Amino acid sequence: MNEADALRAAALLESAGYQPTADAQAASLLLLNTCVVRQQAEDKIHSRLRYVADLKRKNPEIVVALMGCLMGRNPRQKQAVEQHYPFVDLFLPPSDLSPLRSFLGSPASARMPGDAESEALPLPASRSGQTIVAYLPVVLGCSHACTYCVIPYRRGREQSRPAEDILAEARALTERGVRELILLGQIVDRYGLDRPGEIRLPELLRRIADLPALHRVRFLTSHPNWVTEELIETVADTPKLTPYFEIPVQAGSDAILSAMRRGYTAAEYEALLARIRQRLPSAGISTDMIVGFPGERAEDFDASLALMERVNPDMIRIAKYSPRPLTYSARHLPDNVPEEEKERRRVALERQLRRTLTAKNAPLKGRMVEILVEAVEKNGRRYGRTPDYKPVFIDHSNATPGALVQARITWAGPFSLIAEENRSS
Ligand code: SF4
Numbered sequence: 001m002n003e004a005d006a007l008r009a010a011a012l013l014e015s016a017g018y019q020p021t022a023d024a025q026a027a028s029l030l031l032l033n034t035c036v037v038r039q040q041a042e043d044k045i046h047s048r049l050r051y052v053a054d055l056k057r058k059n060p061e062i063v064v065a066l067m068g069c070l071m072g073r074n075p076r077q078k079q080a081v082e083q084h085y086p087f088v089d090l091f092l093p094p095s096d097l098s099p100l101r102s103f104l105g106s107p108a109s110a111r112m113p114g115d116a117e118s119e120a121l122p123l124p125a126s127r128s129g130q131t132i133v134a135y136l137p138v139v140l141g142c143s144h145a146c147t148y149c150v151i152p153y154r155r156g157r158e159q160s161r162p163a164e165d166i167l168a169e170a171r172a173l174t175e176r177g178v179r180e181l182i183l184l185g186q187i188v189d190r191y192g193l194d195r196p197g198e199i200r201l202p203e204l205l206r207r208i209a210d211l212p213a214l215h216r217v218r219f220l221t222s223h224p225n226w227v228t229e230e231l232i233e234t235v236a237d238t239p240k241l242t243p244y245f246e247i248p249v250q251a252g253s254d255a256i257l258s259a260m261r262r263g264y265t266a267a268e269y270e271a272l273l274a275r276i277r278q279r280l281p282s283a284g285i286s287t288d289m290i291v292g293f294p295g296e297r298a299e300d301f302d303a304s305l306a307l308m309e310r311v312n313p314d315m316i317r318i319a320k321y322s323p324r325p326l327t328y329s330a331r332h333l334p335d336n337v338p339e340e341e342k343e344r345r346r347v348a349l350e351r352q353l354r355r356t357l358t359a360k361n362a363p364l365k366g367r368m369v370e371i372l373v374e375a376v377e378k379n380g381r382r383y384g385r386t387p388d389y390k391p392v393f394i395d396h397s398n399a400t401p402g403a404l405v406q407a408r409i410t411w412a413g414p415f416s417l418i419a420e421e422n423r424s425s
Helices: 002-015 039-058 075-084 098-104 151-155 163-175 201-209 229-237 254-260 266-279 298-311 328-332 339-364
Strands: 029-034 063-068 090-092 133-137 180-184 216-220 244-246 284-291 315-320 368-376 382-385 391-395 404-412 417-421
Touching (some): 002 029, 002 063, 002 133, 029 039, 063 098, 075 090, 133 163, 163 180, 201 216, 216 244, 284 298, 298 339, 368 391, 368 417, 391 404
Parallel strands (some): 063 090, 133 180, 180 216, 244 284
Antiparallel strands (some): 368 404, 382 391, 404 417
């Protein structure tokens, strides 16, 4: 979501005549997009801000803009950040570009957290050359309130965008060459539930998939309780919807899942993945895990290892628990797993993942896969992804970004693949 916000901010700046530079000292405007989902991310921002403060001291003409979850949407939080960083000129809440628009003298107000007039939405800029894959936020904020999560406090309550805006933006993106759209929401499956009369995610996905220029459509992130049979059927029946699900589980122990207030058990999660794989045997499934949550005993962590071994996901994003301000766990649950033990659990889970993915991907060698080419690497290799979201480097290919190619896997590692294009295909 942060990347989607940052690309929109970049697009707005480019439309006002700004050009990107890799040299911060040469910039006339510096915009920092911030993440506070973990302490480590927040520490990084504070250190960057010290550097930016120094630049601003040397050159007071630089405009400094601070955006995202450090600010949040709560006026008191915003005030605290403003007081703490007096050298910052512009403060932008998450997904809200209106302060930047006003600064640039743009006539329209930003629409993202609000509504309609989609032509006012700046469309994502491309990092390098043409953007083939673009994020499209469809649900902003979250109202779930898992006990460890700061997002509801910083990104506000759940808010679905109007389908007509999303479709207009999707159309505009395809006109700019985008060939894959990734619909975003903290619980993307809940799309439309907060807007009476609005269509739901399966219908939204079908309508977006109808856009002729698009090759692929994905959506993330799902919550285990909100992945419906209709959604699974829609993915199975709509060729452009990729067989890929991001469904964070966070823990394998029911005691920890309950303390996190996730709202499901490990067995229910396992049953959901079994249902998806029964209908879509080729589905790629990735998940998130937190290690070292307050009260996580050795046997709870063993349950996480065992669950991951059983469900064998295609990727796990592993995070060490860190208490986040205002959250229930920070206020009421002692952070009682020592840092070394958190690190030991993280490494153990990562090792297991490497081992299981090595075994899982090995049989792919020799197989033909369809790849959407996203970029040309410096060494001439093409880079893209399979429908189930595995990253692939393609040797000896002349394919242009945006092309769908058939390629044979020549090497399969745990986290990426190498392929040769089949020119006769
Ligand atoms: S569902 Fe996701 S975004 Fe929402 S509170 Fe839970 S972890 Fe945070």
